[in-house]
Amino acid sequence: MNGQCVVCDPTCLTCNAPGAASCSTCETNQTLQNGACISCYPTCQTCSNVTQNDCTTCDESTGRFLINFECKACIDDCKTCNENDFTDCYSCFDGRYLQGSSCFECTYPCKRCETSSTFCLECEDSLFLDNGECVGCDANCATCSGAKDLCTGCADYKTLMNDSCYSCHASCERCDTGDP
DSSP, rough: OOOOOOHHHHOOOSSSSSSSSEEEEOOOEEEETOOOEEOTTTEEEESSSOOTTTTTEEGGGGEEEEETTTTOOOOOOOEEEEEEEEEEEEETTTTEEETTEEEEOOOOOOEOSSSSEEEEEEEEOOOEEEEEEEEETTTEEEEESTTOOOOEOOOTTTEEETEEEEETTTTTTTTOOOOO
């Protein structure tokens, strides 16, 4: 203002004078109305200067897309879908897989799956992927890391040597690393 700096209202991105009704630009999810920044409707990513309910873009990663200034949603299971048929899924959220045009839930312990509920791409914590199946540590391991047979700890009466667990000699109550 006349070559002087002014402090904008916190709702403004930029302003031409102090005060809430003096905004000249707003944040992405807001629109400028009569010099004030108004939040867009919650489903809009951006909205028009006419009204905050008129979306100009949607966050498509949430399964919403723009039709006649509204962000329409796919059915709950779909991440993306046909904009003319909200039940015709193109992709699914994690924990679900696409079969035909529908999304189905992965079976525990699959974190992500494809082609069927039991063909895993990723497993829940502490399990390992083995040819599309989630498996725990090898029976000889108490704990493992990176693969089911790479032991990091052994059960009682076993000793750890070179990432594997070996049984202690029958006469031992306990054994340490070295000869079992």
